[in-house]
Amino acid sequence: MLEQIRAFLSNLQGDNQRSGPDASDPDVAAVALFYHVIGADGVVDEAEAEALKTMIAEEYADSGNSAKVLLEAGEAADRESVDLYSFTSVLNRSLDPEAKVHFIELLWRLAYADGHRHELEDHVVWRISDLMGVSSRDRVLARQRALKDAGIHGGEHESDGV
Template sequence: MAFLNSLGGESQGVVPDDTAVAVIALALHVIQADGVVEDSENQTLEQVIRAYFNFSKGEFEQMLAVARKQEEDAVDLFRFTSRINRALDETQKAEFIGMLWQVVHADDNRNELEDHLVWRIAELIGVSGRDRIASRQAAEGRQSDEKSQ
């Protein structure tokens, strides 16, 4: 979680090629993969991003607007994964994949398209299969802990 704080916590406005925009754009891409975007996915995305980056609601909405536009214009994932590869170290990349799993599991419905997309993003940013699976299991564990409370 600390890695995302270090990327954007001091941000004063939106920089279109900011790493935070790439993070949000990839998360948007993942939650749209199954063709159904639930409110719970959008809420989890906002919650996770605002907590990680220490963004106000207004800052998050600005970043979301820029990320949404860039995600709509993108023809592939390279635009975003290359930013993440340049900005994050190995541990931070694994944490990012964990954040994607949190968003995927927000709607209580794991979809093979979302799974495949997270797998592909993990591969493109160099996160090992073991770390990807551990991140998924941690997100699943958090979700079931939250349900039991």
């Protein structure tokens, strides 16, 4: 019995020592949060998935990790996580205030990738912004820029003001 427990623990340690990026990598943490936002409404449609792939290629191409590896690692990290804090704490250590606001704008772009924003996506972006210390004003301005970039005018419920 004791030998079985040792073998089990040894296998766990082997699983934890996988090669490749993990959630302590800021890029993986960012991609995990991207997945969390697009999945918040329970549906990841083709437009959101394509927007995510494009964003990774544009924003993280020079990070040293391939887009495919980042997408896989981020998706796995999001599936395995129980909270947002583990990811936001990694990003808080690696991003300056301006980069944090840019990151929130990227989250909004993903939230609007399907042409509208679901209230659960809105809540997730709000919560991530809060955990990253991004002010309400900066969050709203980032949302407005994302709306403009997405070409969405009117018809959106503006739940918070500047």
